[in-house]
Amino acid sequence: MDFFMDSDMYLRNVSVDNIIFGYHDKELKVLLLRPAGLDKWTVTGGYIKKTESIEQAACRITLLRTGLNGLFFNQFQTFGNPKRAIDPEFTSAYLSKIMGSPIPKDYWIFDYFVSIGFYTLTDFSQVEPKKGELEAECVWWPIKELPKMMFDHEMQIREALNALRIHIAHYPIGYELLPKKFTMPEIHNLYETILGKSLDDRNFSKRLLATGILVKLDERKKIGPHRSPFLYEFDQNLYDEKLKNGVDLVF
Amino acid sequence: MDFFMDSDMYLRNVSVDNIIFGYHDKELKVLLLRPAGLDKWTVTGGYIKKTESIEQAACRITLLRTGLNGLFFNQFQTFGNPKRAIDPEFTSAYLSKIMGSPIPKDYWIFDYFVSIGFYTLTDFSQVEPKKGELEAECVWWPIKELPKMMFDHEMQIREALNALRIHIAHYPIGYELLPKKFTMPEIHNLYETILGKSLDDRNFSKRLLATGILVKLDERKKIGPHRSPFLYEFDQNLYDEKLKNGVDLVF
């Protein structure tokens, strides 16, 4: 694993945790890793190269686990306190094994790590999760049934979701999470799923259309034995402008 | 200076920058330091002890510069990219002088620092700024006429102010910035000053009173050859509850 072999490449005592949310078909999931030999899970994360920014580190981690570049992401909170020092269970299971020789008790890796939290959004149906050498699994977990988590990662997911909910009240969302052409019920479901509550369909479409970011197409989606919904797409210019300057969509 | 003498006390490659805002009498200021021998200024900041949390570090820095404890503060953003590597001007002016011997070019202090940004609020009339050994000055600067700043600190101040403005749209403010008893015009000025725009006095008091966080006292403030305004104080319980659960005060 490159970190221990090339530890001079990385900044010390600071790392990035990247909560990768995936949405598809009414389901919100989060990408988690299970280190080999443990039955606890972690969010994706990694160290920061001396030559890259923290944002570049977050993107690199996303690329590593999803194979995708250019996804929407946001910094939401930085965590740092002495209780975040490395988990003894993790230590015994890995470090000495990997390092070969016994590790001095005052080795710097035992100091605590400040962790910069980002969240990233994608459509999980487009992603083949990629585990690393040290992990047994890399899997999308439904946000409603998380497994046992290591460190403070469950809290981090909670805080990330909270930040995401605040974010979508002030900026448009969906570009990275929906197919290029989508129906009103689809984007309605997206909002309901992320916000975790049901939204009146009439008021929802009224307000969303009022923002102007949607373009109604002259085309319907065929979806079985009932009325076919119209397709929409985002007005790229308007969407980008609202992403920059904000838009009120408090539901 | 303790950092270089006891560098083992501190986390590496990560620090706290603390933008201390001060308000008094229609003026918003920020506490800045001028390192001796330079004509550029910095915000307050410091390193993080291995035994303390990032929040404790921010409070320690506040105490160091203001002598005050228990002020309101918030984390707002973390900055980190290779361009934040130590300023050569700063380096030549200080480091080698302080360290005595020549500093190896690959010494870890030349790697870039991730900086966790906090902002803190206080009433600047209550504060006697305290400079450290390495600084020539520690002074309150009006937010509207900042001097030449080092690093990315001008941007940090801008982002901190932006975060503060968003904050006061969702949480009450004033407890740390106003005297215990204050008048409606005084708190009106506070909001106008922080938001940087004028607010209709009738609508302002209507909405602020509607939150219930103010208690009107049976007492007026004597202020010269004109009508004396009533004094108010915060309803501590309501204020604390709104600080926790939020309140909408978008002006």
Add this chain to the structure above:
DNA sequence: TGAATAGTGTCTTTAAGACAGTATATC
């Protein structure tokens, strides 16, 4: 009585929120 600031009420406009019936596609 003049100067300076405090204090307050109404109207208009806009947005939020509640609510239910019709339309369409397929079998």
Add this chain to the structure above:
DNA sequence: GATATACTGTCTTAAAGACACTATTCA
């Protein structure tokens, strides 16, 4: 025609925003 989902309009209520006159204190 049965079923399943799409689609849409109106009314009520609450809040935002614009706006101007009277009250008080003191010199």
